[in-house]
Amino acid sequence: MKLHFEDLTPGRVFLGGPIDVDSGEVNAFAARYDPQPFHLDATAGAQSVFGAQVASGWQTAALTMRMLTDSPLNQIANGLVGLQVDKLVWHRPVKPGDSLRAEFDIVGRKRSQSRPGFGVVNAAWRTYNQHGELVMSLENAMWVAVRGPAQPDEEPSI
Amino acid sequence: MKLHFEDLTPGRVFLGGPIDVDSGEVNAFAARYDPQPFHLDATAGAQSVFGAQVASGWQTAALTMRMLTDSPLNQIANGLVGLQVDKLVWHRPVKPGDSLRAEFDIVGRKRSQSRPGFGVVNAAWRTYNQHGELVMSLENAMWVAVRGPAQPDEEPSI
Numbered sequence: 377m378k379l380h381f382e383d384l385t386p387g388r389v390f391l392g393g394p395i396d397v398d399s400g401e402v403n404a405f406a407a408r409y410d411p412q413p414f415h416l417d418a419t420a421g422a423q424s425v426f427g428a429q430v431a432s433g434w435q436t437a438a439l440t441m442r443m444l445t446d447s448p449l450n451q452i453a454n455g456l457v458g459l460q461v462d463k464l465v466w467h468r469p470v471k472p473g474d475s476l477r478a479e480f481d482i483v484g485r486k487r488s489q490s491r492p493g494f495g496v497v498n499a500a501w502r503t504y505n506q507h508g509e510l511v512m513s514l515e516n517a518m519w520v521a522v523r524g525p526a527q528p529d530e531e532p533s534i
Numbered sequence: 535m536k537l538h539f540e541d542l543t544p545g546r547v548f549l550g551g552p553i554d555v556d557s558g559e560v561n562a563f564a565a566r567y568d569p570q571p572f573h574l575d576a577t578a579g580a581q582s583v584f585g586a587q588v589a590s591g592w593q594t595a596a597l598t599m600r601m602l603t604d605s606p607l608n609q610i611a612n613g614l615v616g617l618q619v620d621k622l623v624w625h626r627p628v629k630p631g632d633s634l635r636a637e638f639d640i641v642g643r644k645r646s647q648s649r650p651g652f653g654v655v656n657a658a659w660r661t662y663n664q665h666g667e668l669v670m671s672l673e674n675a676m677w678v679a680v681r682g683p684a685q686p687d688e689e690p691s692i
Contacts, residue, residue, distance in 0.1 A: 464619035
C-alpha cells in the first residue's frame with residue numbers, strides 16, 4: 377500500500393542499508409564531482425588533514441539517498457520529493473571499504489493550506505559506518521500527498 | 535598563491551561554471567543514487583508532479599561542488615573541507631540539457647580557538663540555470679587553514 381501523509385506519524389523510524397562504499401565508485405564520484413586530491417587517491421589522502429583517502433561528503437549524502445529509496449519509505453505515493461535540508465553535518469570521514477546504514481526518523485509534519493492535497497513531513501536522517509559511528513546527519517523536509525481530509529487529532533496545518 | 539583564512543574576507547564573491555547537465559549523466563546518477571521514476575526517464579517524469587524528467591537534487595548539489603572545485607576557491611590551502619550545510623533549498627527542478635552556473639559568497643568567518651591553525655569560513659552558495667533562475671541555494675561552513683596570527687581588525691574567534 378502506498379504511504380501518504382497520514383501514515384507518516386512522528387516517531388516512526390525507517391531503516392536503510394547496508395550499502396558498501398566501493399573504492400572504484402569513490403574514485404569515479406570524486407573525479408566527476410569533487411576532484412580534490414584527498415578524495416581521488418590513497419597517497420594524497422594519507423598526506424591530507426584526513427590521513428587517508430575519504431569519500432566526498434556529497435557521495436555520502438547520495439549513498440544515503442539510495443538507502444532511503446531502497447527503504448520502505450520508497451512507498452510514498454508521490455515519490456520522495458525533498459524541499460529543504462538543514463543541519464547537514466559530516467561527523468566523521470567515510471572511507472573506501474566502509475559499509476553504511478541509515479535511520480530515517482519522522483520528527484514532524486504539517487498539512488499545506490496553500491496546496492490542500494499535500495503536506496510537509498520532516499525527517500531526521502542519520503548515517504552510520506560499520507563500527508556504529510555516526511558519519512552524517514541531516515534534517516529534511518519532504519512534500520507528501522495526503523490521503524484524505526485532516527483528522528481531529530492531527531497537528532495544525534501551515 | 536594558496537588561499538588562507540585571512541584571504542576569505544566577508545563580501546568576497548567567487549564564480550563557478552558553467553557546467554552542462556548531461557542527459558546520460560542524469561540517468562546514471564539517478565540509477566545509482568536516486569532511482570525514482572521522475573529522475574530515471576522522460577515518460578515517467580512527464581507523468582510526475584514535475585511534469586518532466588528532472589535531475590536528483592543531490593546531483594545538482596554534486597554538480598555545484600564541481601563548480602566550486604573548478605573556481606578560484608580551489609586554491610584554499612588545505613582543500614575544500616565542508617563541516618556543515620544549512621538551508622539547502624531546491625528552488626526549481628533541474629532538467630537534462632540545462633546549463634548551470636554558481637556564485638559562492640563569503641558571508642562570515644571565525645578563527646578556531648580549539649584548533650589554532652584553522653578557522654571556520656561561512657559561504658552562501660547559489661546555483662542558477664541558463665535562464666538566470668535560482669535552482670538551489672545553501673549555506674556552508676568550511677574548515678580553512680590560517681596563514682598567521684589574528685589581526686587587530688579581524689572578527690572575534692570562537
